[in-house]
Amino acid sequence: MADKLKITLVKSTIGAIPKHRKTVEALGLKKLNKSVELPDNACTRGMVKQVKHLVKVEEI
Numbered sequence: 001m002a003d004k005l006k007i008t009l010v011k012s013t014i015g016a017i018p019k020h021r022k023t024v025e026a027l028g029l030k031k032l033n034k035s036v037e038l039p040d041n042a043c044t045r046g047m048v049k050q051v052k053h054l055v056k057v058e059e060i
Contacts, residue, residue, distance in 0.1 A: 002059030005044060008035040011054045020051050029055070 009029040013021045027047055028036040037060065038044045048057055 002040050004037050004060040005040050005048070006035055006037050006058040006060050007048060008033065008056045008058075009054060010056045013054060016051075016054065020054065023047050023051050024054060027051075027055075 007027055007029065009024060009032055012032060013024050016024070027038065027044075040059070048055060
């Protein structure tokens with residue numbers, strides 16, 4: 001497993017359900033096509049799995 005994950009918001013949260021919107025916000029993503037680097041752990045993976053249709057994930 002990688003040490004960090006690079007998560008990029010690739011789809012807008014406008015039509016998303018409120019729970020997914022809050023998950024994207026909790027990941028630290030605010031604008032479209034912006035990226036954040038987060039530690040690769042179970043918590044982060046679970047959040048990414050919930051909104052996998054909105055984000056792109058790369059292992060660093």
